[in-house]
Amino acid sequence: MFALGTAALQLQPELPTAVTVVWVAVALAAAVGLAAVLRGRGRAARLSLMAAAALAGFIGAALRADDRLADALPMAWEGRDVPVVGVIDDLPQAFGEGVRFTLAVESAEGPVPSRVQVSWYRGRDDDSPLPRLLPGERWAFALRLKRPHGFVNPAGFDYEAWLLERGVRATGYVRAQPAPRRLHEDAGGWMTRVHRVRAAVRDRFLAALGEAPYAGILVALAVGDQRAIPAEQWEVFRRTGIAHLVSISGMHISLIALLAGGLVNLLWRRVPTLVLRLPARKAGVLAGLAAALGYGLLAGMGIPVQRAAIMLSMAAIALMLGREVAPSRVLALAVLGVLLVDPWAVLAAGFWLSFGAVGAILVLAGGRIGPAARWSAAVRLQLGITLATVPLLVALFHSFPLVSPLANAVAIPLVSFVVTPLALLAMVLPWDLLLEAAHWVTARVMDWSVLLADLPFALWRQAAAPGWALAAGAVGAWMWLLPRPLPGRAGALLMVGLLLGWQPPRPAPGSFRATVLDVGNGLAVHVQTATHDLLYDAGPPYGPLSDAGERVVLPYLAANGVARLDVLVLSHDDADHSGGAGSVLESIAVDEVLAGEGAGFVPAAGVPARACAAGEQWAWDDVGFQVLHPVAGRGPARRNNDDSCVLRIAAGGGSLLLVGDIEQRAEAGLVRGDAAVLASSVIVVAHHGSRSSSSPAFVDAVLPEAAVFSVGYRNMFGHPHPMVWARWAEAGARNWRTDSQGAIAIEVDGSGVTVNAARESAPRYWHGR
Structure with a gap:
């Protein structure tokens, strides 16, 4: 309940006012007082304590958030x-x-x-x-x-x-x-000295292994720094479900505690004087806990490490006091401990996956499973964890790996009992042979994982599901883990099936939906009809190793259940419009590419690509698409911006005009040609609102209800120009901008045009602060 109260605060669009905090504090005091009065009266007292815990989580997180937001740059x-x-x-x-x-x-x-x-x-x-x-x-x-x-x-x-x-x-x-x-x-201070040790270990590992492809994995296992792992290896982890093995977690912490505690126990019991002062078992427990906490510090104390350290500490205290503590209570105390330190942990995927997986283990291995061979129990445990985490993976990542049990069957024992001990031993003993051996075993694990990741069915992709579907899937998964005689258990998989079979609604025939994605100072627009999908531009690059296609466009398409694009339109070859095209073409099926300036700049991907030319038209699901520019056969423009592919999309309730980066010369040509066809309900403003575009004559020809500016926050070009912003507003358009409002969603149906912004549809108290 404390965790739910904390999570409820993180969903708020604004922090509660001082008056609200006072009233919540009063309610908290009343709930505690009622629990004290009802002490010993069973359910009523427990409900009062549960309410008090939820209120405490909410008000505690609110006060922490208010304090952190106060530390701001004006x-x-x-x-x-x-x-x-x-x-x-x-x-x-x-x-x-x-x-x-x-x-x-x-x-x-x-x-x-x-x-x-x-x-x-x-x-x-x-x-x-x-x-x-x-x-x-x-x-x-x-x-x-x-x-x-x-x-x-x-x-x-x-x-x-x-x-x-x-x-x-x-x-x-x-x-x-x-x-x-x-x-x-x-x-x-002392923590920066710990970071220095981590840096020294990282540098020594990377120097010793040189260009070895999996050096980053060994660094991650030793000191928790995952940033040396390249993106393609993370993709393999994602498709096979073994990412938890390169994130220092409870498994690694427990292994260190077991090895250190067992060694001290073994040596301690051989010295009678020591045994008479402190039993060997307790000495081993203290040594194991100290080793685990030390390793946790070197690992950077992430959420899984915090959880494991708190659970080990609770278990160690219980053993030292000679008491038994139920594992479920230890897990609950770990949740409390993590959230007291970091109330924003509920926003991290690692929080839910870490505690969810351990909870599944406790249910499966809690003494309610009949005797079975060790290998059979291990298989059931792995399958149970996989099923229990499916709703979480769908909610957090919109996918889950079907090959996870096969990948983990090889990866877990090798990484846990061979690679990790060798990497940890190499931290103490500067022998390159240890690192080379660890890397060789890691390479064999990755060979198997890559083989599985390349299978066409390796990853189940699932569109972002509504809350009721996620809740049904979670209840079904946990029902399946409970003992077999439980009534209704057979229907549990049906509830999971409801989640996995859910698909987001698409526009009705004669309607379309367009989303101007928030990609920074670039452009990417997804257009969807009843049965077709089009992407207009793919956003900018974000450096040599990342781009908008990988970081924004593909996750968005996956969350919306889009597995195929009928057409990819690349307006022209400027990087802020085509920089993400390579990632899109590599990762999702595309039937055809239309490109302004011809197709010479389109990344080679075995997809038919042809020049965009005025006069081309087609219809999908009673929605019309018309290319207005450039004119085929004319010479190249003085500036490549004027060669941008201009596309108008029209349905019964309205229309959308996508104009790339055309400037005033191309705009003038469009106005001279057929100004009537330019009239549109919504326009994505040319060249991000640069004053080289949006001439008065062009604005008067379009006269939209809404003008959308795809711009980057505090971009170096000063887009949109105030004069251009004012010109569209004076023409009667409501102006929208992605940098301050997030992605802009445009719905066109029989009733007209509706425009919404992501930051306004799902606001959070930290946005813009």
Whole structure:
């Protein structure tokens, strides 16, 4: 109930006011008082305590959130250069253009939050490496900061929530002038010294293994730093369900405790003087707990590590006191402990998966399963955990691996009892042979995992389901885990089937839905009719290793149950429109590509690609699609923006105009040709609102009800230009923008046009703060 109260707070669009907090506190006191009065009266007293726990979780999380949000960068200070002195307090992470780290701010010439995430980039013409950064170093920087901001798309990753949980209240980058200065080489506390040890282990592992492909996995198992694992390996983990093995979790913590405790127990009992002072069993318990906590610190104390450490601590206390504690109570205390430390843990997938998996183990191995061979019990346990986590995986990731039992059958014993011990031993003994052996075994595990991941049925993809379907699937999964004589158990799988068979509703014939995704300063628009799907542009790249196709478009399509695109339209070859096309073409079936400027820039993917040309028309489900520009056969435009493919989509209730980056010259040509066809209910404004587009004549020809600007937060171009913004508003359009409102959803049906914004449809109290 404490966890539910905490989770309820995290779903609020705004934090409760001071008056609301007072009333909740009064209700909490009343519930506690009622429980005290009803003590010993069974159900009524328990219900009072449950209500008190839920209220305590809610009010505690609210007070913590209010305190954290108060540590903010004022809007007026965004984009300024601020001199800051601070200490690096985590593991710096190198990336293609520089290094990224968290800075604990000690002093600043302005109202800078206490923790900021900083990127230090090399100069454009400077190939020299940046200084090697270590945790605990004190530096003086000039930082240009902005408030936490991320993309907000339906069923997408909430970067602002991720930053909030980690206490990062601003992000920014290092300015070249004045030059950064290292003030002290070791100015941090004891935790930064732990991070230094972690950094030393990570660097030694990577140096010893060189270009070995799975070095990042061994680093993750040793010190919990997963950032050296490349994206393609994470995809294998996702498709096979073995990601938990490279995340230091209860299995690894328990293994360390078992090895250390067993060794101390064995040695302790051979020294009579020690045994007379403290029984060997208790000495082993204390040693195991100390080793587990030490390993947890080296691992960075993530949520699964916290859970395991708290559970081991409870069990150790019970053993030291000579008492028995039910495993379910230990698990409940671990939930309480994690949320007292971090009330935002309920926003993390690891919280639900970690506690859900352990809960399933307790149900399956709680003494209610009849005798069975060890291998049979192990198979049942793995299948039970897989079934129990299906609703969670569908809710969190919109997919689950069907090959997980096969992958884990090989990976769990090898990683747990061979790879992890070798990696941990290599932390103590600097023998490269240990790392080479661990890497060889890891490679065999990955060979098997890649084989399974490549199977066409490896991953079940499931559209984002409503709450009732998720609840039905969760109840069904847990009913199946209960003892066989339970009435109605046979219907449990039917409830899971309701979840897995659910599909999101599509537009009716004669209607369409378009979503302008929040991809930053770029463009990606998904258009859906009753039976067809079109993607107009695929968003920008986000560096050499990531792009909008991978990070935004594909997760959005998966959450909406889209497994195939009938047409991918790439308006022109600017990176902010076509940068994500490669990821899309590699990961989802596409029947055809239409491209402005011809098809020469389209990534090779074995998909037919042809030039977009004015006059082409087609209809899907009583929805018309018409290409208005460019005109076939004419020479190339002076600027490639004017070669953008312009597409108009029309149904009975309204129309949508997609114009890419056309500028005023192309707009003038469209107005001269057939201005009447330009009239549309909604337009995605050309060139993100640049003043080189949206001429007065073009605006007058379109005269939309709504104008959508796809722009990045505080983008360097200043899009949208205030003059352009005002011009569309003066023409009678309501203006929408993705940077402040998130993805923009446009529904066109027989009743007209409806426009909604993601940040307004599902607001959270931390958005924009």
